[in-house]
Amino acid sequence: MEQDLSIPPVIIRPATEIDTAQIMIFIRSLAEFEKLAHTLTATEDDMKTSLFGKEPCVEAVIAEINNNPAGLALYFHNFAAYIGKRGLYIEAIYVDSKYRGLGVGEALLKHCAKIAKERDCGTMDWVVLDWNPARKFYEKMGAKAEDEWVVHTLDAKGIDELAE
Secondary structure, eight states, X not given: OOOOTTSOOEEEEEOOGGGHHHHHHHHHHHHHHTTOGGGOOOOHHHHHHHHHSSSOOOEEEEEEEXXXXXXXXXXXXXXXXXXXXXEEEEEEEEEOGGGTTTTXXXXXXXXXXXXXXXXXXXXXXXXXXXXXXXXXXXXXTTOOOOTTOOOOOOOHHHHHHHHO
């Protein structure tokens, strides 16, 4: 299949420390889109340490169109106990609004799937808010909503209280 020449190619590349400020711009935009900006406490230093510090706990790729940052995927490994293999968990996937509909989201998801395959992951998971229109896109890409699973979360205060 030939590429539509009117749509510029999407380039996916590993994030570098230089990208930290742009990553935070994407994270802020995602938080605003999800109506969760009031919960955002991550700083550029937090992100730099988590991605590029002594013991990185998350990885990131940047999507670019015409050398402009167009999107982001943040991911890390979890473990699928019933499968006995690690999984790839997408913590955040974001496409800048001006680049939506140009294949950026698809390119990011496909890139993550290739990483999961290369690393012999048994699953690739992510969560999405129930009202987010991206749910239809994810289903079109082959993802299935897990109706029987409910996500539980403890914030820092909850962790402190439970740890006592």
